[in-house]
Amino acid sequence: MSLIGLVDCNSFYVSCERVFQPRLDGQAVGVLSNNDGCLIARSNEIKALGIEMGTPAFEIQHLVRQGRIHLLSSNYELYGDMSARVQDVLEEYSAGVEPYSIDEMFVRFDGFANDQLLEHARQLHRKVRQYTGIPVCVGVAPTRTLAKLANRAAKKIPAYRGVCAIRPDNRETQALLKKTELSDVWGVGRRLVGRLSLIGIKSAWDLAQADPKRIRRQFSVTLERTALELRGIPCIELNDFHEPRQRIMTSRSFGKLTNDFSEIREAIRQHGQRGAEKLRRQNSLARAVLVFLKTNPFRNDLPQYSPSLAVELYRPTDDSREILHAAGQALQRIYRQGYRYQKGGVMLLDLIDANRQQLSLLDTPQSDADRNRSQKLMSIMDELNSRMGRGTVKLGTPSPGAAWHLRCDNLTQRYSTRWEELPAARAT
Template structure:
């Protein structure tokens, strides 16, 4: 059996763990640069505010104290997600992260009666140990687990936990009620085409001929139909599988054409890419740097260039990667152009343990390379213990245009020593 654990209103819940005063209040979390609402509490949804609402359109509600808007605090959200995963790993046979707030969990060897009780314990332990409320859906396949999770969240009688057996009467009744658009991976265009075949519900799709579904649509939809029958067909991508490319990019807080400021942004992105590269045990052969102007400002010059700088040899050394990124930026920068976004991508990655060294490699170069590995390892260890950005290659200036706007960001309670919550003992 497979479970799907979904954190309820995750971003808002992370904020409420450290600010209990926000519980029951209408709270929203904003996108990068405080542009629009990307996460809403149940109370905020009840006021009719939709996902994606521009923040400036509801500032009057903030001033009136009717709603509360917070800037994104991704460092906190990422750490809380890891804490939830740690609890799940302790109480299950394996965890497969699907997103920052959703994780598939393996439940092997449980009898049906034991499984329900264990799922309820898991539901309670995550809330107890992390403060994050979750819903748990358990079923024989990932697609059915998604539907079981949806029921656990939407139907209060389940208490946040739903265990679904594929051949049960409850599963049949559920599938007959579920519309096609609510099935994992079935978009609105597929819904329209399936309707022409008389397939209106999840139950109809489950009963359809899989071979016919494959011929008319795709092997992916065939697997979905089989999963609805309780036949496992979908395997998740291994989260530990090394990525083929690593990218870090971000929109600037405001438009900028200053080479010094843009260079600082590219250096910060390149350093972050190098950290990710070392974390997955890979080396990069080239660095790609790109810039973008604002396409919604036709009154300004439009120029969105990119350039690749090859590395002398595959490396994960931040110094070499930063040097290559600077070269690429110099090649594409154009004065008198206001840019809104910049980024760095490491490409042509290879496994660090399978690096092919040159026959002309000298002992001096090998010793220099070993010293570089030791330096990078020390840098990563310090930043892991003391917080990201404690030690960097060059310090960015404060107030630069490329810094994100985050006027309402809460402290990074769990990852920064200087922002740890304090207890008043008086």
Template structure:
């Protein structure tokens, strides 16, 4: 069985952990350089649309109707790591899907024991981190997504939903789930399926997956197989969507060499940036993680991760590698033998719909254009001559990492000088 653990209103929840006065208040989190609203509490949703420019909301802020804070990716990344560490107490197989969602594998449980296990996990994450979560468990990732949605939307589940293969409960949820609520099924695909008389997840699950592949794609075929209760989607499947892009690989041998690990991070960062550009997306943040071998209890264990905020949404390999290098400097510790490293690009947005900053100048616009041309040339050369023909070395030091974050809360968990003080 596979579980999906989704942190509720994650960015806002992180802020509320250290500022309980925000509980119950309409709270929004702003994007890089305080440009627009990128995360909302339930209370602010009737008042503020996603992506609303922050400058248009100042009257609501001054009147006390809403509360806006600057994005604090260092805090969010650390809180995500803490949530993951709690999950790893309940299962050794945890797969981050995004900064606020993680898949977990559960083996050897009876249905009753698994439900109790999931409820205990749900409680402990909130108790140990302060972050509220919903837990959905099912035989496949696609069904786990639906179970998580049910746990979140249906009060009777209390935040935890376990769907067993072939159960009447699973059938009922599939029959009540419209096609566009299925993971990976978008509006255009829904319209084409509607022409065939398919309206719900149950309708799609009854189809022959080979026929679906012939009419549509391998991606939709996998969705059908997953709806039928058989795993078909891998964690690193390129068709997973645009929430995040991850590139990682186990080393050929254990290493504690910082130079070797840095080289791996550079390779993964460049590959992630290529994937980002290929799907016309931009990233707002970069996560870097390292892993030691948990199957070697004779060796010291250390599996850190960190999120670094980018100065602005970007697909430029140079900026992504600079952030990844900065992240490695923060988390690397000597005397640990690492077996794996990875780079994850987070908070992706459509490159064709990005919101420009009010601080943009002709110079910054020209720089974006130069960046676009450079990356396009790099991709074209690698396409013609073979991947990796043109590579970037170690980014030059000295770039400005301090952003305009006029309303950023303290980085409570990662900075000694910002640790909470009790008087």
């Protein structure tokens, strides 16, 4: 039986900061949104203080002054690079990796016997921490939905010590399903929980035992697939969910190897515009843009270079112009002459619901007039491209010299992507 694992980085943004600042280990640490507005990531220690996600920074400044918590500005360049390093480790020790978000990746466990499976999952758990410094939890199961539940168990139940491998036909798995509420099942939204409760389905176990045909008839084919996956029957791919994605990636191999910057820039612009269209379609906003390039790893006669860089956006946005500006900045930084590139792409990171955007008093939001103009322009572009063919309306090169400076009073160094910000060792 083919198995799949889900590797989830623990408190990822905070963990990235702790890799280069060990003094923060065991401390209550929070990472702030654009312009240091509100909390978007929390350590376990800050959660224990009862501080909720989305809390405005100004409301907890007294705790900073008392030395009880540490607040840091979001450092997407560092987080994007550390995510790529985690993926590199997983690719070295697995049959394949499918990124799901900046801190979650599905991993194939093909060809492992039952007695080897758990040990290999533990090896992944150790190797990622050893080579990157990032703590992870690993859940392994026959399906992606069960792998999600296994990962959750690995994180919530100390006895698993960060690694949980389950099979659908044993008592341990049955007990786990019976304890899991429907709201904790991947792909089951809040609205479905109430409707399922009316017909007596209140846990993951209840959904697994339900008649799949009835589930499909009364709800949807997507929920039927979820029910089958809980039984251990693989039938979901990453693109099957209609729920908003946690990240959006658009990429494509070039028609031929190229080192022409203008050609590569045009490709990145196309990917950025396509990603922005997908972002608007699911009614989300992005906080950061990651651009990557790859040379051909099978051409041993050519020099190899596969860079990536994440750039934080001025504000959470779905405006193609702002996304392309950030993508252009990233490309300028990572492009190097002397290499022939095979592939390039754009990933939109840290997505939020456009209808639930939370701004603090310190943020500088768009005026209503600017926001309305942006929405109308993007809506017209999307409508024309939908009616007359993709690419009918494209954006030109953004005006040069635009200064998009963020307020990042607590920004740490970009230790792993900039020579001038490498960690320094000092003799004592």
